[in-house]
Structures are given as C-alpha cells and as structure tokens.
Amino acid sequence: MKIWAAVLAASLTTILAPAQDAPSATYHGDELFKLPGLFWDDTKALVQTPGGWSSRDWAQAGLGATAVLGAGLLLDHAVDQAVVRSDHPSWRDTARNVAQLGGAGGLVLIGAGYLGSSWLGWDQARALWTDTGIATALARAGAFAVQVAAGRNTPSADRGTDDFRPFSSQDSFPSGHAAQAFAMASAIAGHSGSPWVGAAAYGLAGLVGLARLETRDHFTSDVLAGTLLGTAIGRTVVRVNQDRRQGAGPQAEISVAPVWGRTYHGLAMTVRF
Helix, strand or coil: CHHHHHHHHHHHHHHHCCCCCCCCCCCCCCCHHHHHHHHHHHHHHHHHHHHHCCHHHHHHHHHHHHHHHHHHHHCHHHHHHHHHHCCCHHHHHHHHHHHHHHCHHHHHHHHHHHHHHHHHCCHHHHHHHHHHHHHHHHHHHHHHHHHHHHCECCHHHCCCCCCECCCCCCCCCCCHHHHHHHHHHHHHHHHCCCHHHHHHHHHHHHHHHHHHHHCCCCCHHHHHHHHHHHHHHHHHHHHHHHHHHCCCCCCCEEEEEEEECCCCEEEEEEEEC
C-alpha cells in the first residue's frame, strides 16, 4: 500500500504541477527548514478563524453540527447493523487497505509528493504538498483532541451508540482517518485547477470513510464529523497560505541549535515573528 501511495504521489505531482499560477518568485516559505514556522502560523490562523466568521459561516457550522447529530440519531445503529449483516472477510481486508489513505499510506503520499516536487524544482506542486501536510497534521490534532474529550466507544465493542466516556482511551468520535483523508482532499482540490482532480480526491476520501464503517472502527456520525472537520481545516490552510504566498502576511521562523556548557547541554529554540 505504501509503494502505491508513493507512485500516486509522483503521478499527482506531475499532473498538478502546472495547474495554478506560479506564486511569487521571492517566496521561499515552503522550504523544508521553514515548515515549522509555517505550521505555527497556520495553527494560529486556524484558532483565530472563528473570530472572523460571518453569520453565514456560523449558520453553516450549525448545519454541520445538526447533520452530525441527525446521523447519530438516525443512521448510526442502522448502518452498523447493515455492516454486521453483510460482513465478509475479503471486504474487511480491502477496507483496511483503502483506509490507509487516511493513515500511514496518506503520510507516505504527502512525503513522497513533497520530496519529489522539491527535487524537481516544481514550486507549485511543493506548495500543494506543503499545504496538504500541514492540513493533515492539524486535522489529526483536532480530531485527537475531540476524541479525548468525547471518549466514544467503537461499534466493534458492541456497547451501543451512546457509550461516551470522556477522557478515556475510547476514540471513535470523530474519525481521524476521515479527518485526514478529507483534509488532504480539500487541500488538493484547493490547489488544482481541474474539477476532475478535485472530484477524484474527494471520491478517494469518501472511500476511506466507507472503509472505516466496514471495519466497524466508527459509526456514521463519527465519519461525518471527521469529514466536516478535515474539509474545514484543509480549506482554511490553503486559503491562509495562498494569501501568504502573495505577500499578505509574515511568517514565523523557528530555528533549533545545540547548546552546551560545563554543567549543562541541550537544544535552544528561537522563534521570530
């Protein structure tokens, strides 16, 4: 699966390299040693984003929350029981492989895409994989925080749909795989000028969500919540970084250097804004 992810990364890098106008030639913020600073800037921007929401944005957020709640009440039990009735070992194995696009396979894809585009000197493609990687990291972090707070059990535990134990080891809500897959898809779609590429990216992300249902790792509402979370984060990261590449804002710089003395040694981190 990881080999295929690397091959897919190389293919997507080739397809997407000419898909958008080139960013400013003076922008070098996607270079490897500057990624920690860019990640820090994007984290701050993401946290501050709700403060600038319009009434329409809040309405959309409310609609998403309502959809997740509705899925929990109407679909969670029914869909899980349908999965149980149609269970087949070969389907589970396929689902586990597909789900890797929202896990380790997706990380290989991002890494191969970033390194390949950097080596080839394709700045547009490198910007795409930079945003995809940051969006993935933030989506995973956000999903993990909610998982810890919610503490929902997985369908495979057979404890029903309302087994929530906050701050326990239960981590069903939301789906981290779905959050990662849709963060990747929204970042790719945000950079691509082709609707077909965007449709393919979202289609693959949707398959990841379905795969997590098939393996009974998540309920329908878990996957839907992860979908909304990942999509929102991916779109925000692309918007913020595209603005920055056009000179709209500063970037933090983080450097790490070894320090030592007669009685101490370690690393010093410097952050410049």
